[in-house]
Amino acid sequence: xxxxxxxxxxxxxxxxxxxxxxxxxxxxxxxxxxxxxxxxxxxxxxxxxxxxxxxxxxxxxxxxxxxxxxxxxxxxxxxxxxxxxxxxxxxxxxxxxxxxxxxxxxxxxxxxxxxxxxxxxxxxxxxxxxxxxxxxxxxxxxxxxxxxxxxxxxxxxxxxxxxxxxxxxxxxxxxxxxxxxxxxxxxxxxxxxxxxxxxxxxxxxxxxxxxxxxxxxxxxxxxxxxxxxxxxxxxxxxxxxxxxxxxxxxxxxxxxxxxxxxxxxxxxxxxxxxxxxxxxxxxxxxxxxxxxxxxxxxxxxxxxxxxxxxxxxxxxxxxxxxxxxxxxxxxxxxxxxxxxx
Amino acid sequence: xxxxxxxxxxxxxxxxxxxxxxxxxxxxxxxxxxxxxxxxxxxxxxxxxxxxxxxxxxxxxxxxxxxxxxxxxxxxxxxxxxxxxxxxxxxxxxxxxxxxxx
Amino acid sequence: xxxxxxxxxxxxxxxxxxxxxxxxxxxxxxxxxxxxxxxxxxxxxxxxxxxxxxxxxxxxxxxxxxxxxxxxxxxxxxxxxxxxxxxxxxxxxxxxxxxxxxxxxxxxxxxxxxxxxxxxxxxxxxxxxxxxxxxxxxxxxxxxxxxxxxxxxxxxxxxxxxxxxxxxx
Numbered sequence: 001x002x003x004x005x006x007x008x009x010x011x012x013x014x015x016x017x018x019x020x021x022x023x024x025x026x027x028x029x030x031x032x033x034x035x036x037x038x039x040x041x042x043x044x045x046x047x048x049x050x051x052x053x054x055x056x057x058x059x060x061x062x063x064x065x066x067x068x069x070x071x072x073x074x075x076x077x078x079x080x081x082x083x084x085x086x087x088x089x090x091x092x093x094x095x096x097x098x099x100x101x102x103x104x105x106x107x108x109x110x111x112x113x114x115x116x117x118x119x120x121x122x123x124x125x126x127x128x129x130x131x132x133x134x135x136x137x138x139x140x141x142x143x144x145x146x147x148x149x150x151x152x153x154x155x156x157x158x159x160x161x162x163x164x165x166x167x168x169x170x171x172x173x174x175x176x177x178x179x180x181x182x183x184x185x186x187x188x189x190x191x192x193x194x195x196x197x198x199x200x201x202x203x204x205x206x207x208x209x210x211x212x213x214x215x216x217x218x219x220x221x222x223x224x225x226x227x228x229x230x231x232x233x234x235x236x237x238x239x240x241x242x243x244x245x246x247x248x249x250x251x252x253x254x255x256x257x258x259x260x261x262x263x264x265x266x267x268x269x270x271x272x273x274x275x276x277x278x279x280x281x282x283x284x285x286x287x288x289x290x291x292x293x294x295x296x297x298x299x300x301x302x303x304x305x306x307x308x309x310x311x312x313x314x315x316x317x318x319x320x321x322x323x324x325x326x327x328x329x330x331x332x333x334x335x336x337x338x339x340x341x
Numbered sequence: 342x343x344x345x346x347x348x349x350x351x352x353x354x355x356x357x358x359x360x361x362x363x364x365x366x367x368x369x370x371x372x373x374x375x376x377x378x379x380x381x382x383x384x385x386x387x388x389x390x391x392x393x394x395x396x397x398x399x400x401x402x403x404x405x406x407x408x409x410x411x412x413x414x415x416x417x418x419x420x421x422x423x424x425x426x427x428x429x430x431x432x433x434x435x436x437x438x439x440x441x442x443x
Numbered sequence: 444x445x446x447x448x449x450x451x452x453x454x455x456x457x458x459x460x461x462x463x464x465x466x467x468x469x470x471x472x473x474x475x476x477x478x479x480x481x482x483x484x485x486x487x488x489x490x491x492x493x494x495x496x497x498x499x500x501x502x503x504x505x506x507x508x509x510x511x512x513x514x515x516x517x518x519x520x521x522x523x524x525x526x527x528x529x530x531x532x533x534x535x536x537x538x539x540x541x542x543x544x545x546x547x548x549x550x551x552x553x554x555x556x557x558x559x560x561x562x563x564x565x566x567x568x569x570x571x572x573x574x575x576x577x578x579x580x581x582x583x584x585x586x587x588x589x590x591x592x593x594x595x596x597x598x599x600x601x602x603x604x605x606x607x608x609x610x611x612x
Contacts, residue, residue: 076471117575120498128508131478134513138471150517157510164502177575345450353454355549357461366538370469372516376477381463382479382486388526394491399577400547402493403586406578409503410593411612412593414600416508420515421607427519428610 011112012217023247024054030299037303058240064235069140077141081234081241082131088123088248094118094178095255098265098284110265111180112316118179119171122256123164126211129249130156133230136242140233148229151219151310155210158317159217162279163207165325169332170260175199183264186297190271194261199328201261203321205297210317212246215302219310255287256296329341350391358384371433375419382412456483461463470516476511481505493577 005036028043028050035042043050098110115121119255130153137149167296171177175186186192194201229341258264265283270274308316344388364377386405393401427433460480467473476524481504488497 073469073471076475105465115494116573117494120495121501124498124501124506127502128478128482130506131475131513133518134510135471135475146517150514153510153514157507162504173504232453345447349454351452353457355546356458359542359546360458360461360465363538363542366541367463368465370470372512372519373465373473376473376512377465379477380464380480383481387484387487388497389490390491390493393493397582399574400585402544402574402578403467403581405493405496405583406499407586407589409499410597413508414501414596416511417600418607419605420511420601421516421604424518425607431520438545 007108008112011110015097015112016089019092019248019251020244022251023244024058026247026250027057027243028053028301029296033296033299034303037300056223056263058149061240061243064236066238066297067233069142069233070142073139073141076135077233078238080136080139080243081131081238082132084133085128085241085245085248087129088245088252090121090280091125091252092255094121094163094179095252095259096183096264097287098282099281108179114178114180117177119167119177119182119260122252123160123167126249126252127160130243132245136234137230140230142150142151142233145230145232148232152213152230155213155217155219155313155317159207159210159315159321162317162321162325163205163211165322165329166197166204166207167327168171169197169200169325172329172332172336179259183259183266184264186268187266192261192263192266192270194263195330197261197328199324201257203325203328204257204261206316206321208257209298209301212249212253212298214250214298216308217313219306219313250295250298251291254291254298257294258290262294347391347395349388353412354384354388354391356384357387369434369436371380371423371435372420375423376418376437378415379412382408446490450487453483453486453490456480457487471513474513474516475511478505478509481509493574495578 019290031053032050033041043053046052048057068077093112094115096111096114098105100109133152133156134149137145137147137152140146170182170193173193174182176185182193189196209215213219231239234242240322263270265287267278267281267283267286268273314333346383346438361377361379361381361384364380366403368374368377369377389405389408393399426438430437432438457480458477460483463476464473467476481500485497485500485505486536488494488500
């Protein structure tokens with residue numbers, strides 16, 4: 001009973017709280033990083049150096065008026081943000097945050113579920129989120145949201161193909177679809193898959209930027225053309241859900257990148273013996289640090305690169321990334337066959 | 342409660358198939374008709390997986406993968422035809438698709 | 444017991460959302476019900492021990508095919524609902540009659556007792572806990588040629604869809 005119900009529930013609560021707090025502080029971090037890049041200070045008023053800013057933001061969003069357009073499809077309009085947010089959060093179910101730890105002499109694995117189709121589960125869950133965006137754009141019954149929603153979904157579907165193809169090469173390298181097995185395969189190999197599959201990492205990262213609608217691929221919400229894209233008509237709490245989902249998605253793709261390419265919970269150089277003293281650091285701390293480094297990369301890129309044009313975005317996805325990903329799979333498979341003989 | 346046997350799955354599958362048939366026969370919107378066909382394909386898939394489970398043979402699941410492939414091809418071409426037709430006639434009602442009738 | 448509850452819940456949802464798909468007035472609502480229906484079918488696959496198929500069902504059906512439907516519904520921006528001025532009853536009667544014929548046929552088939560497992564084919568590969576490896580093994584050995592044919596089919600469908608959807612047909 002305790003193993004079946006209580007421990008998973010506690011884990012779910014911890015992960016959920018962790019994700020929500022991370023989202024809140026990611027928003028602050030994003031504003032701060034942008035500010036530092038542009039030689040500004042960023043939020044400074046609420047608390048020392050603005051550390052309480054997220055709480056003020058949340059309070060503001062809670063008390064704002066929640067407007068539903070008169071001609072909107074009310075049920076779908078309310079459902080859309082939920083459809084976007086739920087997949088972003090349930091994707092955390094299969095992410096391994098750390099190695100097995102023992103609490104009160106009881107071995108507890110630091111993941112909620114270890115599915116034998118874990119990686120595909122993440123792909124599946126991510127593909128559901130598209131609906132929220134299209135339906136949000138459609139149900140607003142207004143032109144900018146509809147165009148933004150169509151753009152966003154076309155972009156998501158295009159880049160999903162490239163990202164899923166990079167997963168195939170990682171699966172080939174590790175020989176398993178389970179997230180835990182992928183990490184242990186990196187331990188057995190003695191090297192992170194970032195070094196085995198550098199091209200896959202590059203394609204994954206570009207695809208992840210596009211899938212989370214981040215700059216330089218933030219066309220669905222390009223202010224100059226589409227006001228705010230698919231969530232133009234949203235306000236108050238429902239807008240906050242879209243906002244939350246975007247950042248939760250960023251955390252998911254960063255956590256997946258960490259697990260697949262940067263060795264998950266493993267310490268740096270897992271096979272080098274004289275770095276053994278690094279093992280005193282708990283495994284989940286390595287995971288969190290690596291995930292935050294990937295997240296920082298997202299912010300850094302946003303502050304550095306200008307936005308793509310829509311035709312350039314589609315050309316990059318279909319004519320560059322997907323062929324490259326397929327070539328990468330072929331080479332990986334050939335090398336794997338050659339090595340196994 | 343009786344244990345769940347393959348017959349239960351077959352009944353479910355048959356019922357879903359009938360829903361699909363009714364959809365194809367009664368609706369006039371061609372997009373809804375294509376969706377009803379998807380429902381029927383799913384009913385078939387449920388049957389295949391149930392029998393794969395009964396005989397403990399994964400071949401049934403392989404067939405489902407092929408069915409899904411065919412469904413994807415059907416949806417892509419079918420929707421392409423709908424788009425091309427809509428551009429010419431501004432309708433998706435199959436009662437107005439009478440160009441080939443004599 | 445737990446399995447029975449799960450089966451009846453999922454079956455009720457599959458049928459309920461199936462009915463909603465074909466009765467909903469608004470096509471977009473229809474599509475949403477279809478997605479939910481497919482998700483419950485995926486749940487049924489998990490119940491039957493086909494985890495790989497369940498995930499494929501969600502990725503390909505719910506995440507791919509149905510999004511295509513949604514796109515088309517948004518592109519064909521309908522000014523009037525296609526079923527507004529139809530003689531609904533004539534169609535309804537004809538449709539229900541035909542469906543009842545199919546149902547009678549299915550009942551006739553089901554009236555025969557289904558063959559016991561012993562009489563059927565022996566399991567080619569005993570199903571183990573690793574469903575993914577099992578399906579993959581069969582797909583790339585016994586069913587390799589159908590698999591390649593399926594890839595050709597998809598290629599042809601893709602080219603066909605692109606040609607059909609071009610503006611200057």
